[in-house]
Amino acid sequence: EPEVTQTPSHQVTQMGQEVILRCVPISNHLYFYWYRQILGQKVEFLVSFYNNEISEKSEIFDDQFSVERPDGSNFTLKIRSTKLEDSAMYFCASGTGLSYGYTFGSGTRLTVV
């Protein structure tokens, strides 16, 4: 079964540092998403991406965040200057747009110290 692959699985960074979280969506998918889940809380939508541009973003997705699809396979989330409250699991997801239900990756656990 095709998978969405996320790297790294764990990342520890110092406050103020930039981090890039990487995702390899399923190859024939066209819609891409980032979500985050703070420990013990809900899964929160961050941003959706289609046709090489952001289609929707949440209030959480402020100027510190950016997404990019630098080539035909990778989809990245960059946090420019991390804050303690950015510590969370970050999930990438992708979908075909032909049927409902998209596939999530296993996540990157980001710890900001």
Add this chain to the structure above:
Amino acid sequence: LAKTTQPISMDSYEGQEVNITCSHNNIATNDYITWYQQFPSQGPRFIIQGYKTKVTNEVASLFIPADRKSSTLSLPRVSLSDTAVYYCLVGLMNRDDKIIFGKGTRLHILP
């Protein structure tokens, strides 16, 4: 997306059938009902989706009464590995709609 209400948590034993009910009184005519499952430290996983009556797949069954104001996810003969959070979602579900997750139901299977 329509507002949904589901139990915060449930316990059951291995081998039992588990039914998780979700209320969605304000469901719209074109809305679908979708359930996701999230294991600890993993991303959510699509389980099943339906519009009316009954849908069954290899993982679960989804029962939807005629008024569609509620739905029941049924997991047959659960095992310890079914311990997870289960999310009920109701909405039009256009192909690129974002999913808005609630708190879900934390299902704990006991030996």
